[in-house]
Amino acid sequence: QKNDLSNVVILATGGTIAGVGETGAQAGYTSGQVGIETMINSVPGIEKLANLTGKQISNVGSQDMSIKIWLKIANRINELLASEDVDGIVITHGTDTLEETAFFLNLIVKSDKPVVTTGSMRPSTAVSAEGPLNLYNAVAVAAHPDSKGRGTMVVLNDQIHAARAVTKTNTNAVQAFVSPFRGLLGSVIYGQIEFYRKPFGVHSTESIFSVDDISSLPRVDIIYAAADSSADLIDLSIKAGVKGIVIAGVGNGNMNTAMLEACKKAVNQGIVVVRSTRLPSGYVIRNAEVNDDEIGTIASDDLNTAKSRVLLMLCLHETKNAKDIQEIFYNY
């Protein structure tokens, strides 16, 4: 440590924040092109926030994020945060699956020190690229003592979100990330931080999940419900040998009779089925229109579909007991 600044490590994984287009004003570009050193050098004043080290973990568009990379990131973070020389972590990431990675880390990082994910909607070459300011703010949050004990955070566009609450809601707009149901964790304006609350749900050191005993995760498929949708995809998943299915249900995690019958069949074959909703916010309530007690299905509570899949994969690594998994969905 050179001074009294915090020591922050930036782990770069790719995404638009590291993306390059041919010109400054075009929709076409390639994710994950710019390396971590170039990214840090593009942010004037960032060196005044923390002593920074950068490490490249991967350089992919986050549509190609994988469980393998998640495990690599989680192991690296646990190693780094166990050291007295590291005070916080920033992860740069594509925005498409950012909420899944953030929620995974929220469940599995064994430290109270801040873990902050960030990305950008505009590539690094765009007119008004917002990646540099997002990185600046993410480092400010990771370096700040008040950020401890708030689980994995997502910082974009001056806002601090909890991993559990946040979701991407727009394909192009800079204001893409919203915590529609539980609200923001705080804000960060040119590095000035205000926290409003602690995150909801069990996370980090309190979580039962540990990356130490995970080398892979069981397959869980997501199946989207719509008016008059067929049950064939559920049958295909069963045949493919899935361990879990998450339904992106209509309304309160509902689905038509054909899909519900197929879900019953899946549960009877030992597959764990979670009912989530395709809506952007609200609870999926147990035993509302679907009798979960009778069928053996699990209600997602207010966890969205993609994050329900993350939690179910981790649960299935520990247990197949539907009652226990329901309790975890209520509490995490």
Ligand SMILES: NC(=O)CC[C@H](N)C(=O)O
């Ligand atoms: N804005 C973005 O980061 C999306 C680009 C890319 N698909 C990704 O998720 O990495």
